[in-house]
Amino acid sequence: MVDKASKNNKVSLSQVARAAGVSKMTASRVLRGEGGYSENTRLKVMEQVDTLGYLPNRLATVFAGDQSSTFIGVSIPDLGNEVFAQVLEGIDRKLGTFGYQSVLGLTQHTLEEEENWIRTVLSWQPAGLILTGRYHSPRATDMLRNAGVPVVEIWDLNAAPLDMSVGINHFDSGFDMGRYLTSLRYKNIGYVGTSHDTANAATERLNGFCKAVEGAGGAVVKQLCLHDTATYYPGFYGTEQLLAAACDIECIFYQNDAMAFGGLQYCASKGLTVPYDIGIAGWGDLPIASVMNRRLTSCHVSHLKLGQRAAEMMMGRLTDEPVPTCTDIGFRLIPGSTVRNSGV
Amino acid sequence: MVDKASKNNKVSLSQVARAAGVSKMTASRVLRGEGGYSENTRLKVMEQVDTLGYLPNRLATVFAGDQSSTFIGVSIPDLGNEVFAQVLEGIDRKLGTFGYQSVLGLTQHTLEEEENWIRTVLSWQPAGLILTGRYHSPRATDMLRNAGVPVVEIWDLNAAPLDMSVGINHFDSGFDMGRYLTSLRYKNIGYVGTSHDTANAATERLNGFCKAVEGAGGAVVKQLCLHDTATYYPGFYGTEQLLAAACDIECIFYQNDAMAFGGLQYCASKGLTVPYDIGIAGWGDLPIASVMNRRLTSCHVSHLKLGQRAAEMMMGRLTDEPVPTCTDIGFRLIPGSTVRNSGV
DNA sequence: TTGAAAGCGATACCAG
């Protein structure tokens, strides 16, 4: 009872070994099923494991050997956005099947938060890192390079990733939407989104969108970037603000489906008929779309699959399989019925 | 270059110390700002920390001392359910302000997954655990007791928690909804939810609901428990199944808002007018409700706050502050307009 | 103000 293993009251391997009347090493071998012991010995050890309720201390294992931990640091901007929750779900489920765990970091869309989190999480010797976005602070980039662990950058496809990248080309997806809307002869188009300190995927979508619209002779007459979260209600009041500021708008492109849905509800509340009075287009294709009587014009991305793929690439790298540097998950424009159709 | 610290190429404290011309101990003291060194020494050490890009190995710190890690294991059933994503967001954000990290575990609503995850995560010497739900496998319970780390059970309020508990009384919230609906003279009521192997909060809500309805002379004529996820589309087709099986149903209570919203859309698609032809009630009060033109009858819970509170209780315990064993976050019935009003 | 030595819990390596 009064043993040297007193600092924390946890049962250690040597206690198990002593109780079983064998050496630490023998107990260790049994625990790892590495072979090289008699059945009788195995029984004695396992019996003590049970009675003492021994749980291995993996910290010590990592610390001792050159094997790495089963932690994967995962940075996500925020979980209020369903899209990222799905990505995380894909990541964690897949990692779980390999016996790995996500160490979460919610960076709130700031590079500074990300940098601090990277510093901390690296100090825990993770096996790898999965980061949302391709932009990192210079110091973060330094740390990532020096850390010598695999890094998967997700969400934005990054042609020149730190290590590996999986996602979609957001510029292109915005561009396609711009081209689609202008093909329906929309000229005066508005945008409602949120603003962040740093460049991000939504910004790239907007850039691609503007380029397509302007290239087709249309105009993004008003861009509203709210200082708020990209969810339903900001979509609602953002639409109000946008329409108050520019009443000749024929169609609105939103940062995501949640905001678009808020816009849809605003229009309904004001008696504006979609798509006759105004067109509405979102992005991301949320699950809620599956039950709507009217299909929201949007852009589909397999968020869950994106997360799973990121985890697979990470695990592939960790097991020395050949892994592609870049994986494009792809997107699919959903014409929907919240913009006028080509026949009109 | 060819140094003993070769196993992994990471820079160690002793390398920093040697480069700075001091002993490990002195460098360690500087790094921790513990005092007991000259300004000159501090400068020399910090300079080497910068040039070498030293990152401390916290694994070794935890391992060496009796201080614990900054990991908090957090088990969540699934993130497809927005409600849990919000809870997790509350937890992780709050933990982050204290310099702690969540180690995630998605248990998919099974006790077996939870048990395996608990075993793994405990082996990483977390500072504490936050678990969703009050039910755990016997072995999980054993491990939790022996681990000697704080445990917060969330979601279900647990009057006799393993350690601490924060959540709401789901039975009561179901009961209140049952009483509310029967007070509107609904008699034949249906339920649509999903089934799980183990008892959970949704089951308790249903139990409370049935008790209230039956106590008021009504009847839960049909309970549909789908083998599916508790999201929009199962709410949609579940409603179809329910109404096909029991056409005299006047009102449906759903496991959550997402399913209720799916039901709402099903009714709309069939030309059923809510609440005249049928009443619809959800649970959880999702953000999407904030923009709906019609308020969904539901039950509001501050999911984010629940998560934050769980993290605060954990941190309180870790800093030896007095912490209440149980915290009831409370709920609020939302009458809404998807059931007939008392005047009708 | 500084440093040397012991030790945390496990594994690798080498002897028996």
Place this chain on the structure above:
DNA sequence: CTGGTATCGCTTTCAA
């Protein structure tokens, strides 16, 4: 088949 010893990176303790 089994066990001793060194070791990982850091902190605690004790001495100088």
